[in-house]
Amino acid sequence: MKKQSAKYSKTEPSARRSNKSPTSPSGNPKPEDMLTQSQVNQELLKTQQSFRSSTGHQGQTPSISSKVTQSVTSPGRNMQKRPSQIISKQQLQNMHERSVIKVLGMNMEAVCPKKNHEKNKMLYICQYGDCKADNRLGCSYCLVESHNDHSQQVMEVQTFCKIFDDRKKQFKNLSDTILQVPDKTAQVSLFFEQLRDQIMDRLKQIEKNILQSIQEQLAWKPLQKEILYRVEVLSSKLIFDMTQDELKESLEFIQGKHFKELEYIKQETNNYLSQKIALVEHIWNDYKIQLETDITQQLNDYNKVMFLDPQSKEFAEYKMQFFQQKQLKVNELSQPFHQQLEMLKEEERKVEEKKQEEIRIQQQIEQRKKEEEVKKEKERQKQVQEQILKQKEAQKNSERQSERDKLLKTFPYKLYTEDCQHRTKCNTIPIFSCCNKAYPCSQCHGFVAHPPRIQVPSYRYCMKCLEIYLVMYPTNQAINCLKCQK
Structure with a gap:
């Protein structure tokens, strides 16, 4: 054991490199700076090279400051004990705030709790998706023992925190571009204020009902709230307080999984709300014109608006039910919608009949095609068989003629092509x-x-x-x- 302790007497290279900023070689990183994709790849490459240069046990020893290790209980973290050591001011300037442990007003740096790892600094995080280690965070010894088979997937903690902050900022900016529900109540309220002098009491009731209908129609629970909350929870925790699932989700976040989900939510929200807003505006304008014209005759029950497609059957039926309650004037107004409904029904009936007729004709055509195809297939097979027989016969005759031509060159007897008349006919x-x-x-x-x-x-x-x-x-x-x- 004495020889082994002497062997680790020098400060580990990875620990010395960790005192420098992993993301800015010329100075302290600015939190508002954003990493491009190429910069992120360069940081990952630096981290992998740093790990490969320090994967062996030779020359890895804890820093001098690790000898002064304090074990303190943090009352704000359920009395959980974590090995740590005090950080100097110079080191604190180059470290991300989420990698700093604050205990009793002191800034502490996490060290490895394993006994044989000599309280080395917790410098690395494993981003391999199928990592089987008990902890994704570790020191240089942990990486050699638990992550050696996927060492290319190792990242420095400081680099991870920097990339996570940049991705979070991009994530929030993308979230702010999602279409929001517009405020249509002010427009409706302004319209009713102009009529309130004549029919104040009844108009207030109509206004209340209209606003309620619009709000119900445009009611929309933002789908991005849940995913934004998950990202906020991840970003609010210290890196060393995270569970393994949270660390894995954090890695998925910086790899873009949550961005894809948010892009999908953005597209779905924009499509849905755009259609709803256009429908609300169309129906509201139609309703407003009608209400302005017939306000004195329609103050009893016409205090709601149905947000339906004006060309739909449901909208025509709604109009019919309303106008049936009116007298002669109402009957005159309902006549066009009655005709529209009848036309729609007639069109539906014609469309259905045409559809059935097309189906029947198509079935007959397909049946004829099948019969013709079967007939053609039989004829084709017959022709193929005849062609095959002809080819075989021609080939056979050709072979015989070829053999006969060969024999003619050396045939020792006189050739006869016709039989004589003295005998029975034979060949x-x-x-x-x-x-x-x-x-x-x-x-x-x-x-x-x-x-x-x-x-x-x-x-x-x-x-x-x-x-x-x-x-x-x-x-x-x-x-x-x-x-x-x-």
Whole structure:
């Protein structure tokens, strides 16, 4: 143990580097500065190089200040004890406020609580998504023991805090661009103030009902509140007070997961509210004109507005129910909407009939197409089979002709292409052994030189394939070549 302690007598390189700003090599970082994506990549690269240069146990020892370690109980953190050491003013200037532990008015720096790690400074955080270590935060020894297989995913705590602050600022700026619900109540209130002198009591009731309808129609719970609250909770905690799930979510935040969620919320909110606002404005303008015209006759029940599509069936039915309560003038006003409703119903009926007719015609067309396709497929298969047979036959004839042409070059007998009239018709020519020559029959051989010799068995050749073979029949008996007779 003495030799081992002497081996770690020098201050670790990673601890000396941690006294410098991880994000600004020329001076103290400004909290309002924003990191670009390339700067973030450079900081991650610096952190990985710093870790690779200090992954071994050789030459890693706690700093001199780590010998003066205090173990204090923080009443504001449920009496949780955390190993720490006092930070000098020079070190405090280069450290992020979330990495500083404040105990009894003193600024403390976290050190590793493991016994064999000699109270080294907690300098690094692991950003590997599937890390199995019990703690993502650790010193140089922790990184070698628990994170060595994914050392490229290691980041300095100071760099992590700086990147998190910048991403939070971008996140808030993006949140501020989401469309907010406009205040339409002032416009409605102004309209009713102009009429309040004549019908003050009843107009106040109408105004109340109209405002309630608009507010109910434009009621919208901002979807971004929950995600903003989660980010606020993460940013409000000291880095060393976070659970492993919170650390993982913080890493996901700086990697852009929450930004994608907020972009989706922004798009959905803008689409929804834009449609709702346009509908409210259209209905309100229509209602306002009608109310100005008929205010004296319509102060009894017409104190609500329905935010529906003016071209819809529901809107026409609403108008019908209202105008049925009126007298002659109301009946005159309702007539166009009655006609509109009838036209819509008729159009729906026609559309449905047309749709059914199109479906029926389409089914018939598809049925005919299927039958034609089946018929064409059968004809095509038949043609293919016939073509295949023709090709095979042509190939067979070609092969036979090729073989015959080869045999012609060396064929030793006279070639006959027609049968003689002296014998039964056949496709072979006998070969007479008396002179080793081929004649169609004995009469064609003749008796001038010598009489023909008839023998059993006898040889002959096929006039078509020129194949010479032996048969168990006399020379003058007609025999067909069965192969060429087919």
